Amino acid sequence: GQQLNQSPQSMFIQEGEDVSMNCTSSSIFNTWLWYKQDPGEGPVLLIALYKAGELTSNGRLTAQFGITRKDSFLNISASIPSDVGIYFCAGQGGATNKLIFGTGTLLAVQP
Amino acid sequence: DAMVIQNPRYQVTQFGKPVTLSCSQTLNHNVMYWYQQKSSQAPKLLFHYYDKDFNNEADTPDNFQSRRPNTSFCFLDIRSPGLGDAAMYLCATSRDLTPRGNQPQHFGDGTRLSIL
Numbered sequence: 119g120q121q122l123n124q125s126p127q128s129m130f131i132q133e134g135e136d137v138s139m140n141c142t143s144s145s146i147f148n149t150w151l152w153y154k155q156d157p158g159e160g161p162v163l164l165i166a167l168y169k170a171g172e173l174t175s176n177g178r179l180t181a182q183f184g185i186t187r188k189d190s191f192l193n194i195s196a197s198i199p200s201d202v203g204i205y206f207c208a209g210q211g212g213a214t215n216k217l218i219f220g221t222g223t224l225l226a227v228q229p
Numbered sequence: 230d231a232m233v234i235q236n237p238r239y240q241v242t243q244f245g246k247p248v249t250l251s252c253s254q255t256l257n258h259n260v261m262y263w264y265q266q267k268s269s270q271a272p273k274l275l276f277h278y279y280d281k282d283f284n285n286e287a288d289t290p291d292n293f294q295s296r297r298p299n300t301s302f303c304f305l306d307i308r309s310p311g312l313g314d315a316a317m318y319l320c321a322t323s324r325d326l327t328p329r330g331n332q333p334q335h336f337g338d339g340t341r342l343s344i345l
Contacts, residue, residue: 215332222269
């Protein structure tokens with residue numbers, strides 16, 4: 119099925135470092151979502167973005183809805199070991215509210 | 230407190246033996262979704278219910294069926310599981326469907342299905 123281009127595919131960083139990941143699409147979306155998935159768990163919604171250009175923060179997380187509505191980024195500041203997991207972006211829109219997922223970014227944080 | 234609850238968390242079945250996975254929600258959301266997620270991949274939508282209206286994805290095999298007896302519960306039935314059906318199955322809900330797409334989906338913790 120259709121997927122968004124998400125990069126990087128994986129990141130291995132030291133505790134305390136800042137992290138940035140992004141998603142791009144050839145299609146326009148009305149909503150961009152960022153989820154985190156821990157092993158053996160379901161995706162947990164981190165941030166939802168509803169307007170082009172919107173910049174939203176959730177604690178150490180900041181995400182932006184690109185002005186073209188075709189991209190989004192997620193930043194994590196001062197990473198900690200519990201930030202480890204897989205981060206998925208997802209575009210949402212259309213009559214069925216269908217989610218189109220990115221390919222995921224695996225984040226590993228070295229204490 | 231969990232708002233989208235999936236049971237069981239782990240399910241083992243035999244090749245070809247029907248299996249049912251369940252999902253319940255306390256959010257009173259109109260829409261319930263079922264996804265299949267294989268290792269190192271993003272979730273793949275199988276189908277969704279908007280209230281009692283069932284909407285199947287074009288590439289979902291006939292082997293997968295669903296039932297929604299009431300607002301709170303939704304079931305995924307796999308009629309004859311094959312080895313390729315081993316995966317994590319995720320249930321999600323959203324409050325409604327709107328053209329603006331501003332109804333985020335909330336996921337349960339999934340059921341990991343193994344096929345012997």
